[in-house]
Amino acid sequence: MAYRKTPKVQAQQAAQRQRLLDAATALVAEGGFNAMTIAATAERAGVATGTVYKHFTNKGELCAELFRCATEVEVEQVRSLVTQDGSAAERLRAVISNFAARALRGQRLAYALIAEPVGALVEAERLHYRRSYATLFQSLIQEGIDRGEFAAQDAGISASALVGIIAETLVGPLNWHDSRSTPQAEHLVPQLQAVCLRALGTESN
Template sequence: MVYRQTKAVEARLLDNRTRILKAARELVSEGGWSAAQIASVAAAAGMATGNVYRYFASKADLYSEVLSNVSQREVDVLQAIASSPESPVDRLRTAVSTFVQRAMHNPRLAYALIAEPCERAIDEVRLKYRAAISEVILSMIAEGQDLGMMRRDIPSEVAATFIVGGFMEGLIGPLSPLNADTPDSVEDRKRATADLATSIATLACSSLVASHCAAQAVKDSMA
């Protein structure tokens, strides 16, 4: 007779898996990948170390799923922005600014996901989601070019790669655990984050906005 898991067993297994992923994500948020050793994850999840291996074959498998889960949420947020009724230029600016602000909300986790040295398996997942983010950015650029709001002399694929690489590289310094310039007060951190997001988003868009659109934006700001 074929054994079939009861709904109660399935729910318990799913709950255990969720607890492991949550514990791993929290440890990475606090100390990076090196803080999320299997024994530490098991302790944080309230279970024996061996139980973690029932759900994840290796540390790399666990790390890859943590990275996938968090990264997919960021892709979903960007896709929602890309589907909004704003102009392509405004959507692009909002997308970059939003990504920066969300990253700065949890800088240690964002640094681990974007730039912290890691195992090859993690880097492969990074590249997968960077490509997914580039696809979302590319869709806005291609639409902007079709509407004459963005320069057509730059291939959309090149522009998207340049912009995604640019705003991620622009974040690495502020995200780094070695960065000593983090403001102490909550209000100062919010202000610094908003300024950083605006600067990076402005740089990302300025190289692509068609000259007549840029001129119009200046006129509108002076009106």
């Protein structure tokens, strides 16, 4: 009979895996993916290096799983705002200010998630999650078109456009290696809201 893990052992392992992901995420939030190593993660979580390898084959896999967990949180934030009451334009404005404010607060982590050069596994996850965002935006845009708030347009193409605008305009301000000054949310957010709403063909910007 094959060895089976008891529920207690399973729960302990799941908790340890989560502690490792939390430790790795904290390291990325401090110094980007570059600063996150298997050894540093083990030290941060207070376990032996070998323990990390029981849960993740290598750094690339740990990066990808960390990326998925952190990005799921952001996608759910967007989903909850997109599905609220109010005009489509209002909800889009709320999504943008919420997403940008969270990104600018957790600047180093946000840059790591959105753009830091890290490797093919995380890149593939980025493509996947950009489509999750686009799917949410597409429903919102279609609703806005149907209500006469937005111009007639291909909601799928415009949804991709919104994902592109938001990611690309944040890359510069979030990259503390590059930025000569602290990103100024009070300037960036209204500009970003305005360019997105104009892109959808609404006058209410």
